[in-house]
Amino acid sequence: MPKVTFFNLPDEKRNKLMEAAEKEFSRVPLSQASISNIVKSACVARGSFYQYFENKEDAFYYLLKLQTEKRRGYFFSTLEENGGDIFIAMERLFQMLLADLSNEDNLKFLQNALMNVTHEIEDSFTGLFIGQKPVGGTVEGSIDRISGLIDSSKLNITGDQEFFHVMQILTSVTFRNLVDKFSRNLSNEEAKENFRIEMELLRKGLYKS
Structure with a gap:
């Protein structure tokens, strides 16, 4: 599950992050997915991703x-x-x-x-x-x-x-x-x-x- 900081995000930013995650997990299997691609698409810093999720698996299973x-x-x-x-x-x-x-x-x-x-x-x-x-x-x-x-x-x-x-x-x-x-x-x-x-x-x- 995402961290509390994820749920505290404004709806627009939270939705944009999940859209970026879905785009990446649609492109390739979970094992090949790139956090760099997700944060680039969502326009957030890589460090911010780890404030919201433990890892890419956490984001995948939440989606x-x-x-x-x-x-x-x-x-x-x-x-x-x-x-x-x-x-x-x-x-x-x-x-x-x-x-x-x-x-x-x-x-x-x-x-x-x-x-x-x-x-x-x-x-x-x-x-x-x-x-x-x-x-x-x-x-x-x-x-x-x-x-x-x-x-x-x-x-x-x-x-x-x-x-x-x-x-x-x-x-x-x-x-x-x-x-x-x-x-x-x-x-x-x-x-x-x-x-x-x-x-x-x-x-x-x-x-x-």
Whole structure:
């Protein structure tokens, strides 16, 4: 996470810095990104960058968090609109992400992240939907809201621990299918069909007869 000094910046300067970071992380993978390019584009001193972030990884994962959070609201609203059907909500989310990611001008940063995926990038994606692992039977984070919207009586699960792992499976499958779309150069229709088949198999196993 950025340092307190970053959040104390005027909105214009903060936005300019993040735009510069997104431009650089869209140009090359994180490992090849240059802080010099970011500060030059943002018109700030290199020393100032370290007043706002620990390193370039800190800026990258904060930007990834912002991009994913924009889509989390859509997921929740879709879940509510479809009576808490987690499979419909995940499928709609996947379709929306495909549409967004197909726009190279707007989301080259996310495309680049998916083409150079690491465990940290996957954790950033899934963590924003499921939060932290339950401790002592208590669900924490976004999954708490999700569990409140779902009719768990329809699922072959018992308790928050099992629901947490269900969400881990669903979000991991969603993420992997997004990666496959770009790493295997699949069309949107091919990616949608692969995702639909996997979601249907999971639905059959998780829904009560």
